[in-house]
Amino acid sequence: MxxxxxxxxxxxxxxxxxxxxxxxxxxxxxxxxxxxxxxxEVKIVGFGTFTVADRPAGEARNPRTGEKVQVPASKAPKFKAGAGLKDAVNG
Missing domain, CATH: 1.10.1220 (Arc Repressor Mutant)
Incomplete structure (x- = not known):
């Protein structure tokens, strides 16, 4: 959808x-x-909770070249399904 x-x-x-x-x-x-x-955070009872997670800075590798790349710190939205949503999906 x-x-x-x-x-x-x-x-x-x-x-x-x-x-x-x-x-x-x-x-x-x-x-x-x-x-x-x-x-x-945003809590919607029976549906789930939206939160923000902090991702620390780190180091990654470019898969094509193998070169090390610095990855800056960032924030990422996360969603945790509530019991009502889980029950609805699982029937």
């Missing part, structure tokens, strides 16, 4: 227009991104 299909599914289930469902989805995703940028 891509974003367009998700917007259509939300519109169908809620009775909203596709435009309204798209705006609602965009607003939700933007709110999650803004919260993660602040370094805070």
């Amino acid at each position: 891509n974003k367009g299909e998700l917007v259509s599914a939300v519109a169908e289930k809620t009775g909203l227009s596709k435009a309204q469902a798209g705006e609602a989805l965009d607003a939700a995703l933007e709110s999650i991104q803004e919260t993660l940028k602040k370094g805070e």
